[in-house]
Amino acid sequence: MAAMTYDALARDDVLATVAGWRDQGRRTAIATVIGTWGSSPRPVGSQLGIDDAGNLVGSVSGGCIEGAVAREALEVMDQGQPRVLEFGVSNEQAWEVGLACGGTVRVFVERVED
Amino acid sequence: MRAELLLRIQAARASRQPLAVITRISDGVQSHCDGDVVTGALRLGDGELEAVRVRMRDDNSGMLAGEELFVHVHAPPVRLIIVGAVHIAQALAPMARIAGYDVTVVDPRGTFATTDRFPGIALSDEWPDDALEILEPDARAAVVTLTHDPKLDDPALTAALRSPAFYIAALGGRRTHSLRLERLREAGFTETDLARINGPAGLAIGATSPAEIAASILAQMIAVRHGLPAVPGAAP
Numbered sequence: 001m002a003a004m005t006y007d008a009l010a011r012d013d014v015l016a017t018v019a020g021w022r023d024q025g026r027r028t029a030i031a032t033v034i035g036t037w038g039s040s041p042r043p044v045g046s047q048l049g050i051d052d053a054g055n056l057v058g059s060v061s062g063g064c065i066e067g068a069v070a071r072e073a074l075e076v077m078d079q080g081q082p083r084v085l086e087f088g089v090s091n092e093q094a095w096e097v098g099l100a101c102g103g104t105v106r107v108f109v110e111r112v113e114d
Numbered sequence: 115m116r117a118e119l120l121l122r123i124q125a126a127r128a129s130r131q132p133l134a135v136i137t138r139i140s141d142g143v144q145s146h147c148d149g150d151v152v153t154g155a156l157r158l159g160d161g162e163l164e165a166v167r168v169r170m171r172d173d174n175s176g177m178l179a180g181e182e183l184f185v186h187v188h189a190p191p192v193r194l195i196i197v198g199a200v201h202i203a204q205a206l207a208p209m210a211r212i213a214g215y216d217v218t219v220v221d222p223r224g225t226f227a228t229t230d231r232f233p234g235i236a237l238s239d240e241w242p243d244d245a246l247e248i249l250e251p252d253a254r255a256a257v258v259t260l261t262h263d264p265k266l267d268d269p270a271l272t273a274a275l276r277s278p279a280f281y282i283a284a285l286g287g288r289r290t291h292s293l294r295l296e297r298l299r300e301a302g303f304t305e306t307d308l309a310r311i312n313g314p315a316g317l318a319i320g321a322t323s324p325a326e327i328a329a330s331i332l333a334q335m336i337a338v339r340h341g342l343p344a345v346p347g348a349a350p
Contacts, residue, residue: 013127015120015123015124016124016127018120019117019120019121019124022117022120030115032184032186034139034176034177034184035176035177044175044176045175045186045187081141081142082139082141082142084139108137108139108184110115110137110142111115112115112116112117112120113115113116113117114117
C-alpha cells in the first residue's frame with residue numbers, strides 16, 4: 001500500500017484515500033450517511049469510499065451494511081445514476097441486511113466522475 | 115461527485131477553510147459553498163443559502179427542509195498542539211492523528227523533535243510562546259504540555275489560556291501542578307482561567323506507561339470536546 005494512502009487511512013480521511021485510488025486509475029464511488037433515525041452507529045456525514053475492486057475505506061455503520069452498500073456502489077460505478085439506500089432493523093431469519101442496533105440509516109451513493 | 119470537487123474538498127481541508135457540499139439527492143447534482151459564494155451546477159435560493167450557512171456555522175451536516183438537498187459540512191480538522199517531544203508525545207501524536215486531529219509537536223530542544231521520533235507529524239522547534247503565536251489556537255484546538263519543565267510549559271500554558279482553545283492540559287503530579295498554578299496566579303491569571311487547565315492531565319484510568327497516559331489524555335480531550343465533564347486527575 002502506498003505511504004500516502006496509509007497516511008490517509010491513519011487520519012481517517014476517506015476522501016483523500018478515494019482521491020489516491022482515483023490517481024491510480026481506479027473507478028471509485030462515495031457513500032454518505034444523509035439521515036439517521038433512532039440508534040445508529042455513525043452520524044450524518046460519515047462516509048465510505050469504494051473502489052472498483054471492492055476495497056473499502058471509512059464506514060457508514062458499525063460494519064453491518066458496508067457489504068451491501070459496496071455492492072450497490074459497484075452498480076452505481078457502472079451505471080452513473082446515484083442512489084439513495086435505506087437500511088432498517090435486520091431480520092436475521094430472513095437473512096436481510098440491516099442494523100443490529102435497531103436504528104434506520106439513509107445512505108446516498110454517488111460515482112466519482114472523471 | 116466530480117473529481118474536481120473531490121480535490122476542492124481536499125484543498126479546503128489542507129488550508130483549514132470550511133466548505134459545504136450541497137447535493138440534490140434525486141440526481142446527484144452538486145454545488146459547493148465557502149460561506150459566501152456558491153459554485154457549481156446546483157442553484158440555491160436565498161433561503162436555502164442561508165440554511166447552508168447556518169449548517170456551516172454549527173458544523174452540522176443534514177438535509178434541508180423539503181428533504182431534497184443534502185448539505186455536507188466539511189469543517190477543518192480539530193487541532194492538537196503538543197508541547198514537549200517526549201516519550202508520551204510519541205504515543206499521543208499518532209493516537210490523536212488516528213482520532214482525526216491535526217497534530218503539531220513543539221519542542222525547541224533539537225534532539226527531541228525529530229522526524230525519526232515523529233514520522234509524518236508536523237514539528238516546530240520554536241519556543242512554545244512563539245510557536246503558539248504562529249499556530250494561533252482557536253476554539254477547535256487543544257494544547258497539551260508534556261515537558262515537566264516550567265521554562266517550556268509555562269509560556270505554552272500562558273499562551274493557551276489567552277486563546278479560546280477548547281482543551282488545555284498539563285502533565286505533572288499534584289505538587290508540580292499546584293506549584294504551576296501558583297506561578298500562573300502570580301502572573302495574573304484568575305481562578306476561572308486556571309480552572310481551564312486539566313492537571314494532572316488525563317482521565318483516571320490507572321495509566322502508567324507512556325501509551326496508557328497518552329490514551330488517558332486523548333480520552334479526556336474527546337470527553338471535553340463532546341461537552342462531558344473532564345473527570346480529573348490521572349497521569350503522574
